Amino acid sequence: xxxxxxxxxxxxxxxxxxxxxxxxxxxxxxxxxxxxxxxxxxxxxxxxxxxxxxxxxxxxxxxxxxxxxxxxxxxxxxxxxxxxxxxxxxxxxxxxxxxxxxxxxxxxxxxxxxxxxxxxxxxxxxxxxxxxxxxxxxxxxxxxxxxxxxxxxxxxxxxxxxxxxxxxxxxxxxxxxxxxxxxxxxxxxxxxxxxxxxxxxxxxxxxxxxxxxxxxxxxxxxxxxxxxxxxxxxxxxxxxxxxxxxxxxxxxxxxxxxxxxxxxxxxxxxxxxxxxxxxxxxxxxxxxxxxxxxxxxxxxxxxxxxxxxxxxxxxxxxxxxxxx
Ligand SMILES: [Zn+2]
Numbered sequence: 452x453x454x455x456x457x458x459x460x461x462x463x464x465x466x467x468x469x470x471x472x473x474x475x476x477x478x479x480x481x482x483x484x485x486x487x488x489x490x491x492x493x494x495x496x497x498x499x500x501x502x503x504x505x506x507x508x509x510x511x512x513x514x515x516x517x518x519x520x521x522x523x524x525x526x527x528x529x530x531x532x533x534x535x536x537x538x539x540x541x542x543x544x545x546x547x548x549x550x551x552x553x554x555x556x557x558x559x560x561x562x563x564x565x566x567x568x569x570x571x572x573x574x575x576x577x578x579x580x581x582x583x584x585x586x587x588x589x590x591x592x593x594x595x596x597x598x599x600x601x602x603x604x605x606x607x608x609x610x611x612x613x614x615x616x617x618x619x620x621x622x623x624x625x626x627x628x629x630x631x632x633x634x635x636x637x638x639x640x641x642x643x644x645x646x647x648x649x650x651x652x653x654x655x656x657x658x659x660x661x662x663x664x665x666x667x668x669x670x671x672x673x674x675x676x677x678x679x680x681x682x683x684x685x686x687x688x689x690x691x692x693x694x695x696x697x698x699x700x701x702x703x704x705x706x707x708x709x710x711x712x713x714x715x716x717x718x719x720x721x722x723x724x725x726x727x728x729x730x731x732x733x734x735x736x737x738x739x740x741x742x743x744x745x746x747x748x749x750x751x752x753x754x755x756x757x758x759x760x761x762x763x764x765x766x767x768x769x770x771x772x773x774x775x
Pocket of ligand 1: 482496497498
Protein backbone atom coordinates (compact mmCIF):
# COMPACT_ATOMS: atom_id res chain seq x y z
CA UNK A 452 0.00 0.00 0.00
CA UNK A 453 1.55 3.24 -0.98
CA UNK A 454 0.99 6.40 0.87
CA UNK A 455 1.97 9.62 -0.77
CA UNK A 456 1.90 13.21 0.24
CA UNK A 457 -0.29 14.47 -2.57
CA UNK A 458 -2.99 15.54 -0.21
CA UNK A 459 -0.98 18.43 1.06
CA UNK A 460 -2.99 21.58 1.04
CA UNK A 461 -3.17 23.41 -2.23
CA UNK A 462 -3.77 26.57 -0.27
CA UNK A 463 -0.09 27.22 -0.97
CA UNK A 464 -1.13 27.81 -4.57
CA UNK A 465 -1.57 31.46 -5.23
CA UNK A 466 -4.65 32.94 -6.73
CA UNK A 467 -4.36 34.72 -10.03
CA UNK A 468 -1.01 33.43 -11.27
CA UNK A 469 0.52 35.81 -13.82
CA UNK A 470 -0.41 35.08 -17.40
CA UNK A 471 2.15 34.82 -20.14
CA UNK A 472 -0.11 36.09 -22.86
CA UNK A 473 -3.57 37.51 -23.36
CA UNK A 474 -6.15 34.73 -23.20
CA UNK A 475 -8.61 34.27 -26.06
CA UNK A 476 -11.42 33.29 -23.67
CA UNK A 477 -15.07 33.68 -24.63
CA UNK A 478 -18.24 33.07 -22.67
CA UNK A 479 -18.99 29.32 -22.78
CA UNK A 480 -22.72 30.09 -22.96
CA UNK A 481 -22.95 32.72 -25.71
CA UNK A 482 -19.36 32.79 -27.11
CA UNK A 483 -19.22 36.58 -26.67
CA UNK A 484 -15.86 38.16 -25.88
CA UNK A 485 -15.32 38.48 -22.14
CA UNK A 486 -14.42 41.74 -20.46
CA UNK A 487 -11.59 41.39 -17.94
CA UNK A 488 -12.81 43.00 -14.69
CA UNK A 489 -9.50 42.58 -12.90
CA UNK A 490 -6.52 40.36 -13.68
CA UNK A 491 -7.84 36.78 -13.78
CA UNK A 492 -11.56 37.63 -13.56
CA UNK A 493 -13.94 38.07 -16.48
CA UNK A 494 -17.52 39.12 -17.14
CA UNK A 495 -19.88 38.26 -19.97
CA UNK A 496 -21.95 41.37 -20.38
CA UNK A 497 -24.57 39.59 -22.43
CA UNK A 498 -25.16 36.70 -19.98
CA UNK A 499 -24.36 38.74 -16.86
CA UNK A 500 -22.09 35.97 -15.66
CA UNK A 501 -18.74 36.30 -13.95
CA UNK A 502 -15.83 33.90 -14.33
CA UNK A 503 -12.65 33.92 -12.30
CA UNK A 504 -9.37 32.27 -11.40
CA UNK A 505 -9.25 30.14 -8.27
CA UNK A 506 -5.97 28.75 -6.97
CA UNK A 507 -4.34 29.12 -10.36
CA UNK A 508 -7.27 27.58 -12.31
CA UNK A 509 -9.46 29.62 -14.69
CA UNK A 510 -13.00 28.53 -13.81
CA UNK A 511 -15.87 28.64 -16.35
CA UNK A 512 -18.50 26.56 -14.58
CA UNK A 513 -20.59 27.27 -11.52
CA UNK A 514 -20.31 25.00 -8.50
CA UNK A 515 -23.72 23.49 -9.35
CA UNK A 516 -22.68 22.78 -12.95
CA UNK A 517 -19.46 21.24 -11.71
CA UNK A 518 -21.30 18.91 -9.39
CA UNK A 519 -23.58 17.77 -12.21
CA UNK A 520 -20.63 17.28 -14.59
CA UNK A 521 -18.63 15.29 -12.06
CA UNK A 522 -21.72 13.20 -11.41
CA UNK A 523 -21.34 11.87 -14.97
CA UNK A 524 -17.91 10.45 -14.13
CA UNK A 525 -17.19 7.07 -12.68
CA UNK A 526 -15.50 7.66 -9.32
CA UNK A 527 -12.29 5.94 -10.45
CA UNK A 528 -11.83 8.40 -13.31
CA UNK A 529 -11.63 11.33 -10.90
CA UNK A 530 -8.54 12.58 -9.17
CA UNK A 531 -6.85 10.18 -6.81
CA UNK A 532 -3.79 11.63 -5.09
CA UNK A 533 -1.87 8.35 -4.83
CA UNK A 534 -2.65 7.27 -8.38
CA UNK A 535 -1.79 10.73 -9.68
CA UNK A 536 1.51 10.70 -7.77
CA UNK A 537 2.54 7.36 -9.27
CA UNK A 538 1.60 8.50 -12.74
CA UNK A 539 3.75 11.60 -12.24
CA UNK A 540 6.75 9.98 -10.56
CA UNK A 541 6.99 6.28 -11.46
CA UNK A 542 9.94 6.08 -13.90
CA UNK A 543 8.26 3.42 -16.00
CA UNK A 544 4.98 5.29 -16.27
CA UNK A 545 6.78 8.52 -17.15
CA UNK A 546 8.64 6.58 -19.84
CA UNK A 547 5.36 5.26 -21.17
CA UNK A 548 3.72 8.69 -21.24
CA UNK A 549 6.80 10.12 -22.95
CA UNK A 550 6.49 7.50 -25.69
CA UNK A 551 2.71 8.00 -25.91
CA UNK A 552 2.88 11.78 -26.24
CA UNK A 553 5.80 11.47 -28.67
CA UNK A 554 3.56 9.40 -30.95
CA UNK A 555 0.79 11.96 -30.65
CA UNK A 556 3.29 14.66 -31.55
CA UNK A 557 4.38 12.63 -34.59
CA UNK A 558 0.83 12.90 -35.94
CA UNK A 559 0.77 16.68 -35.88
CA UNK A 560 1.37 18.52 -39.12
CA UNK A 561 2.92 21.39 -37.12
CA UNK A 562 3.27 22.55 -33.53
CA UNK A 563 2.57 26.23 -33.88
CA UNK A 564 -0.11 28.31 -32.26
CA UNK A 565 -2.51 27.36 -29.51
CA UNK A 566 -2.82 23.88 -27.99
CA UNK A 567 -5.94 22.84 -26.08
CA UNK A 568 -5.70 19.61 -24.07
CA UNK A 569 -9.16 18.30 -23.18
CA UNK A 570 -10.02 15.93 -20.30
CA UNK A 571 -6.47 16.68 -19.28
CA UNK A 572 -6.45 15.36 -15.69
CA UNK A 573 -2.83 15.95 -14.63
CA UNK A 574 -2.02 17.62 -17.99
CA UNK A 575 0.39 14.97 -19.27
CA UNK A 576 0.23 16.26 -22.86
CA UNK A 577 0.48 19.93 -21.90
CA UNK A 578 3.44 19.32 -19.60
CA UNK A 579 5.34 17.58 -22.39
CA UNK A 580 4.35 19.66 -25.41
CA UNK A 581 3.81 23.03 -23.74
CA UNK A 582 7.15 24.47 -24.81
CA UNK A 583 6.40 23.84 -28.49
CA UNK A 584 3.26 25.99 -28.63
CA UNK A 585 2.75 29.70 -28.10
CA UNK A 586 -0.15 29.13 -25.70
CA UNK A 587 -1.53 26.04 -23.96
CA UNK A 588 -4.85 25.39 -22.20
CA UNK A 589 -5.24 22.24 -20.09
CA UNK A 590 -8.95 21.71 -19.51
CA UNK A 591 -10.92 19.35 -17.27
CA UNK A 592 -13.74 19.34 -14.70
CA UNK A 593 -11.52 17.62 -12.15
CA UNK A 594 -10.70 20.52 -9.82
CA UNK A 595 -8.17 18.75 -7.54
CA UNK A 596 -6.24 17.47 -10.59
CA UNK A 597 -6.24 21.00 -12.07
CA UNK A 598 -5.15 22.57 -8.78
CA UNK A 599 -2.35 20.05 -8.52
CA UNK A 600 -1.30 20.91 -12.08
CA UNK A 601 -1.47 24.65 -11.30
CA UNK A 602 0.67 24.10 -8.22
CA UNK A 603 3.31 22.14 -10.18
CA UNK A 604 3.38 24.75 -12.95
CA UNK A 605 3.90 27.52 -10.42
CA UNK A 606 6.78 25.64 -8.80
CA UNK A 607 8.37 25.30 -12.24
CA UNK A 608 7.77 28.96 -13.01
CA UNK A 609 5.75 27.87 -16.06
CA UNK A 610 3.20 30.51 -17.02
CA UNK A 611 2.39 29.49 -20.59
CA UNK A 612 0.14 26.56 -19.62
CA UNK A 613 -3.26 27.61 -18.25
CA UNK A 614 -5.26 25.08 -16.21
CA UNK A 615 -8.93 25.58 -17.11
CA UNK A 616 -11.99 24.18 -15.37
CA UNK A 617 -14.76 23.99 -17.97
CA UNK A 618 -17.19 21.65 -19.63
CA UNK A 619 -15.75 20.01 -22.78
CA UNK A 620 -19.26 20.34 -24.25
CA UNK A 621 -19.24 24.11 -23.59
CA UNK A 622 -15.75 25.42 -24.27
CA UNK A 623 -14.78 28.93 -23.11
CA UNK A 624 -13.24 29.97 -26.44
CA UNK A 625 -14.44 31.87 -29.51
CA UNK A 626 -14.80 30.11 -32.87
CA UNK A 627 -11.65 29.09 -34.73
CA UNK A 628 -8.92 30.19 -32.31
CA UNK A 629 -7.36 26.81 -31.46
CA UNK A 630 -4.72 25.18 -33.68
CA UNK A 631 -4.51 21.75 -32.04
CA UNK A 632 -6.83 19.87 -29.68
CA UNK A 633 -5.21 16.89 -27.94
CA UNK A 634 -6.93 14.21 -25.85
CA UNK A 635 -5.38 11.17 -24.22
CA UNK A 636 -7.94 8.58 -23.15
CA UNK A 637 -10.75 11.00 -22.31
CA UNK A 638 -13.35 10.82 -25.08
CA UNK A 639 -14.58 7.36 -24.14
CA UNK A 640 -15.50 8.65 -20.69
CA UNK A 641 -17.71 11.24 -22.39
CA UNK A 642 -19.57 8.83 -24.65
CA UNK A 643 -23.00 10.11 -23.58
CA UNK A 644 -22.10 13.66 -24.67
CA UNK A 645 -19.74 12.75 -27.52
CA UNK A 646 -21.66 14.63 -30.27
CA UNK A 647 -21.64 17.86 -28.20
CA UNK A 648 -17.96 17.52 -27.30
CA UNK A 649 -16.97 16.91 -30.93
CA UNK A 650 -19.14 19.82 -32.07
CA UNK A 651 -17.37 22.10 -29.60
CA UNK A 652 -13.94 20.87 -30.72
CA UNK A 653 -14.92 21.58 -34.34
CA UNK A 654 -16.22 25.03 -33.37
CA UNK A 655 -13.05 26.20 -31.59
CA UNK A 656 -10.57 24.70 -34.10
CA UNK A 657 -9.47 26.94 -36.93
CA UNK A 658 -10.05 25.53 -40.44
CA UNK A 659 -7.12 23.14 -41.07
CA UNK A 660 -6.57 22.76 -37.33
CA UNK A 661 -6.16 19.24 -35.96
CA UNK A 662 -7.66 17.00 -33.31
CA UNK A 663 -5.15 14.35 -32.19
CA UNK A 664 -6.31 11.77 -29.70
CA UNK A 665 -5.72 8.36 -28.24
CA UNK A 666 -8.59 6.12 -27.12
CA UNK A 667 -9.08 2.40 -26.45
CA UNK A 668 -9.19 0.57 -29.80
CA UNK A 669 -12.33 -1.43 -30.36
CA UNK A 670 -12.33 -2.66 -33.94
CA UNK A 671 -11.21 -6.22 -33.32
CA UNK A 672 -13.46 -8.88 -31.79
CA UNK A 673 -10.54 -10.48 -29.95
CA UNK A 674 -9.45 -7.17 -28.39
CA UNK A 675 -13.00 -6.65 -27.12
CA UNK A 676 -13.20 -10.15 -25.67
CA UNK A 677 -9.88 -9.91 -23.82
CA UNK A 678 -10.72 -6.43 -22.53
CA UNK A 679 -14.03 -7.64 -21.10
CA UNK A 680 -12.28 -10.60 -19.50
CA UNK A 681 -9.68 -8.30 -17.93
CA UNK A 682 -12.21 -5.79 -16.62
CA UNK A 683 -14.25 -8.50 -14.99
CA UNK A 684 -11.15 -9.39 -12.98
CA UNK A 685 -9.82 -5.88 -12.36
CA UNK A 686 -9.97 -4.22 -8.97
CA UNK A 687 -9.80 -0.65 -10.27
CA UNK A 688 -11.31 -0.80 -13.73
CA UNK A 689 -14.27 -2.52 -15.23
CA UNK A 690 -17.17 -0.70 -13.61
CA UNK A 691 -17.46 1.65 -16.53
CA UNK A 692 -19.25 0.48 -19.65
CA UNK A 693 -17.47 3.26 -21.58
CA UNK A 694 -14.09 1.53 -21.25
CA UNK A 695 -14.74 -0.11 -24.61
CA UNK A 696 -13.77 3.00 -26.47
CA UNK A 697 -14.87 3.38 -30.08
CA UNK A 698 -14.51 1.58 -33.36
CA UNK A 699 -12.75 3.57 -36.07
CA UNK A 700 -16.05 3.79 -38.00
CA UNK A 701 -17.90 5.16 -34.98
CA UNK A 702 -15.27 7.88 -34.65
CA UNK A 703 -15.20 8.64 -38.38
CA UNK A 704 -18.99 9.01 -38.56
CA UNK A 705 -19.34 11.05 -35.35
CA UNK A 706 -16.61 13.45 -36.45
CA UNK A 707 -17.87 13.79 -40.02
CA UNK A 708 -21.20 15.07 -38.66
CA UNK A 709 -19.46 18.13 -37.17
CA UNK A 710 -17.01 18.83 -40.01
CA UNK A 711 -13.98 16.90 -38.74
CA UNK A 712 -12.38 14.54 -41.24
CA UNK A 713 -10.56 11.48 -39.88
CA UNK A 714 -7.23 11.50 -41.75
CA UNK A 715 -5.09 9.00 -39.88
CA UNK A 716 -5.89 6.08 -37.59
CA UNK A 717 -3.29 3.77 -36.01
CA UNK A 718 -3.55 0.91 -33.55
CA UNK A 719 -0.80 0.46 -30.97
CA UNK A 720 -0.12 -0.83 -27.47
CA UNK A 721 0.35 -4.56 -27.00
CA UNK A 722 2.41 -5.31 -23.88
CA UNK A 723 3.77 -1.91 -22.85
CA UNK A 724 0.33 -0.26 -22.79
CA UNK A 725 -1.35 -2.69 -20.37
CA UNK A 726 1.77 -3.28 -18.27
CA UNK A 727 3.22 0.22 -18.00
CA UNK A 728 -0.05 2.11 -17.70
CA UNK A 729 -2.35 -0.41 -16.02
CA UNK A 730 -4.23 1.00 -13.04
CA UNK A 731 -4.00 -2.31 -11.18
CA UNK A 732 -0.25 -2.52 -11.26
CA UNK A 733 0.56 1.18 -11.05
CA UNK A 734 1.46 0.93 -7.33
CA UNK A 735 3.94 -1.79 -8.21
CA UNK A 736 5.42 0.38 -10.97
CA UNK A 737 6.23 3.05 -8.40
CA UNK A 738 8.81 0.73 -6.96
CA UNK A 739 10.34 -0.29 -10.26
CA UNK A 740 13.87 1.07 -10.35
CA UNK A 741 14.98 -0.32 -13.65
CA UNK A 742 14.00 1.28 -16.90
CA UNK A 743 15.36 -1.65 -18.84
CA UNK A 744 12.07 -3.55 -18.65
CA UNK A 745 10.19 -0.47 -19.87
CA UNK A 746 12.53 -0.08 -22.82
CA UNK A 747 12.19 -3.76 -23.68
CA UNK A 748 8.38 -3.57 -23.56
CA UNK A 749 8.29 -0.52 -25.81
CA UNK A 750 10.65 -2.20 -28.28
CA UNK A 751 8.50 -5.35 -28.29
CA UNK A 752 5.41 -3.23 -28.98
CA UNK A 753 7.11 -1.70 -32.01
CA UNK A 754 7.89 -5.20 -33.29
CA UNK A 755 4.30 -6.34 -32.77
CA UNK A 756 3.11 -3.34 -34.76
CA UNK A 757 5.02 -4.67 -37.77
CA UNK A 758 3.84 -8.25 -37.38
CA UNK A 759 0.94 -9.34 -39.61
CA UNK A 760 -2.07 -10.77 -37.72
CA UNK A 761 -0.87 -9.27 -34.43
CA UNK A 762 -0.67 -5.66 -35.56
CA UNK A 763 -4.44 -5.15 -35.58
CA UNK A 764 -4.78 -6.37 -32.01
CA UNK A 765 -3.44 -3.29 -30.17
CA UNK A 766 -5.27 -1.97 -27.13
CA UNK A 767 -5.22 1.65 -28.11
CA UNK A 768 -5.81 3.86 -31.10
CA UNK A 769 -4.14 7.07 -32.13
CA UNK A 770 -5.90 9.26 -34.61
CA UNK A 771 -5.81 12.63 -36.27
CA UNK A 772 -8.79 14.51 -37.64
CA UNK A 773 -8.75 17.82 -39.46
CA UNK A 774 -11.25 20.65 -39.26
CA UNK A 775 -12.64 21.20 -42.76
ZN1 LIG B 1 -22.30 34.95 -22.27
